[in-house]
Amino acid sequence: MARRSLPQADTDFPSWVRTLGAMKAQGVVPIAWCTVCHVQQPVDLDKLIAIKSVGFSLINRRPACSLTTGCLGRVRFMYPAHGCLRALETEPCTDWRIERDWRARQAMAAAIRQVEEEREEKRKRDRR
Numbered sequence: 001m002a003r004r005s006l007p008q009a010d011t012d013f014p015s016w017v018r019t020l021g022a023m024k025a026q027g028v029v030p031i032a033w034c035t036v037c038h039v040q041q042p043v044d045l046d047k048l049i050a051i052k053s054v055g056f057s058l059i060n061r062r063p064a065c066s067l068t069t070g071c072l073g074r075v076r077f078m079y080p081a082h083g084c085l086r087a088l089e090t091e092p093c094t095d096w097r098i099e100r101d102w103r104a105r106q107a108m109a110a111a112i113r114q115v116e117e118e119r120e121e122k123r124k125r126d127r128r
């Protein structure tokens, strides 16, 4: 089965998800989801509108993860439609993002390894 392709341009998305104001008016609650720590959280539209404005779009936005302290990942935005979540991303944007997410995961794994090694070193020192 062919993978369902993503929209090619911002204008291919339904008008009710193209801006924060449109989502608010439609009662749509977008979901922020981090591809590294896998935390998923509804977006506080009122708060975001106060910061960014009603005309701001979440399409192709990938802010640094603030869902988990110390996470090096980037957040993806999704919107609910027909009982499932759809990415607020266009096709041309996905490839380099997959690459960047992979790098973030590698960096996180390296950081965890380092902490474990340091802990092991400390344990060895304490034993002496």
Ligand SMILES: [Zn+2]
Residues within 6 Å of the ligand: 034, 035, 036, 037, 038, 039, 065, 066, 067, 068, 071, 072, 073, 074
């Ligand atoms: Zn994260």
